Amino acid sequence: MANTNSQPTFAEAMENQATINIGIIGHVAHGKSALVRCLTGINTIRFKQERERNITMKIGYANAKLYKCNNALCPRPKCFKAYSSHTTGTVICDRPTCGGQMQLVRHVSFVDCPGHDVLMQNMLNGAAVMDAAILLVAANEACPQPQTAENLAAVETMNLQHIVVVQNKCDLVSKDQATMSFNQIKQFTNGTSAQESTVVPISAEMKVNVDAVVEQLCQQIPMPVRDYASDPRMVVIRSFDINRPGDTLKLSGKGASGLKGGVAGGSITRGVLRVNDVVEIRPGLVTRDSNNHIRVRPLRTRVESLGSESTQLKFAVPGGLIGVGTLLDPFLCRQDKLVGNVLGKPDSMPKVFIELTIHFTLLRRLLGIAGNDSVKETQYEQYMQDNFGDSSRLTKVSKFKKHDVLQINVGACTGLATVVGVKDDLAKLKLERPVCADIGESIALSRKFNGSFRLIGWAKIVKGKALMLD
Template sequence: MATMLNGAAIMDGALLLIAANESCPQPQTSEHLAAVEIMRLKHIIILQNKVDLVQENVAINQHEAIQNFIQVHSGTVAEGAPVVPISAQLKYNIDVVCEYIVKKIPVPKRDFTLPPNMIVIRSFDVNKPGFEVDDIKGGVAGGSILTGVLKVNQYIEVRPGIVLKDENGNMKCTPIYTRIVSLFAEQNELQFAVPGGLIGVGTTMDPTLTRADRLVGQVLGDIGSLPDVFVELEVERLIGVRTKGSEKQGKVSKLVKGEILMLNIGSMSTGARVLAVKNDLAKLQLTSPVCTSKGEKIALSRRVEKHWRLIGWGMIQAGATLEVPPSPLL
């Protein structure tokens, strides 16, 4: 679930996949639809996959079950969504899906004038063992630009950056300052990168900082223009009615002081301890600091039957921030 929520953080639309050879809805179908809602995706296309494995009348009956599922969830993005029968294995109707993506999912308006802001959803070290020192390349961050434009040779900041604890156990963060040396979209090398699509950003930073997705959940952008780094959040809770995705779908019990939740903020997954609960407000202490801003939506998950289950979402109202040292480049 955490992986799905993190990936959805940068998407403009989604494909909701339903298997034709199973009953609809499966426990996680509602959970995934709720996740799409939380991540503010306005457009989805429902795919009825594996139609090659069932008889025609079974596929038709299940298509009706999908329509009933959509009616039950009226008021969500599922309402009015097209249902396309496909077989991914045999590539049936994939051309229709591509046509729907082009026609039904509009390209959002992008703002190129704001300072650049990019969510990191992947990071890696592209150096192979045995490389000579002169051949070593800097760390690479992958993600999607939300606003602004990134340029080759531009100096950038990554927040929260390197997070350490002092002798008293207090967290401290040091943003990473680096320079862009290359920009890639697919196999195309770019001089400028704009919002939309996935971008690989090659930098001069130490590749050990980007190895094995270490930068996932961080935010990259112009020096001095990124949001604050929070260690505590005050969240206005809008809890869902049922434990999404669980076989035993029941009402969600209220948050309890001291319990541990999992939060998804943008592409960051982090644990959080409930410090206090009052009416619809909850104060949460984060396991690791997050670069975010007030008004941002977050997904709340609770451990149910040994699995993290989505229980609803909240909105950041306020919080305690870490002091970020000023950039030596400013």
């Protein structure tokens, strides 16, 4: 672009990077990663432990471009198709005798969230950057399964309004079983954000009816309204060191080469981030002094590079998952050390809090959300009654008491908090780990049950005690 300070056009941005984040949620082993692989061609199960157990443990992500044929005679849903995010130029419809050209409708980052109950905090971190979600339900199991209900409750906690429901593994059941599963899904989603969604039956492994999923993503999920004018801000959900063992810093007359700075990965929530921008990362370095007082030192650095998968960018806009190359010591970024931080322009960042006062709402039971606009706990109770003859196995969520220990998710930051005061539906929390957050921001609340933290409610930040920054 001739003027580096001009605002990019939406079409220009969408061609080069994903502009919307769509989460894939649901119970463990229902086929979330298989659907992402089917849509993008990328396997999000990458780590050794994940491959050994064949489940997602860390947040996986992959991009795809969603196209629609411009030939009005091309029948739906065959006129919709997902291609690799590296696809460029003119794409011809592959339906025989059509001859139409495919037009880019969406460029999507899919956020593949873990479905196992002990990995709930990772799922909540992923929910922090979602604009919409696909709720995946396996047709060969009763609905709802525990994490089906809990995951839907979690995304509703984060105020996600657009949810597409997909019924997977239809190739493993009879027509009657598929119909029974469909009816269970419709009953379960009644009264939730997903109640108006069409239930799309598919087989991700056999790649059957996936074009219908693409159609729903293009037509039922609107593009979020983005703020391009404000100072840039990004939620960090991954960070890593891209150097290989043995890499060294090389100095020459042209400057330094060899070792690269650490990389922060996440989603821009507002503004436009450009190469060479000076940015600040908060909270940054968190230490304790000789008196055991917490000290916070934000990190300042320059944006060395911007990337969307393997595509190098000159600028990045809200939506989609972006890798930000920095000049930071790689040690500060390795093994997700920056997860939960917020990156943005210096002097425009939220405060860093060590105590929060929250306005909270608790679930009545461990799974589901009470109320007409939320996940109905009676659905899971009915499932327990039908299958076990007893819904009393559901654990009731008790009220907060002083000294209760909770796990909170503020954006992508997960940490422990101790309740130091409760009055009506207000609670004061002392945090084990400082967080960078805005007043009014939504947070998720979890409590430990049977050795793992489970979602028990949500809250909004009313005020907080801010730390002085070094």
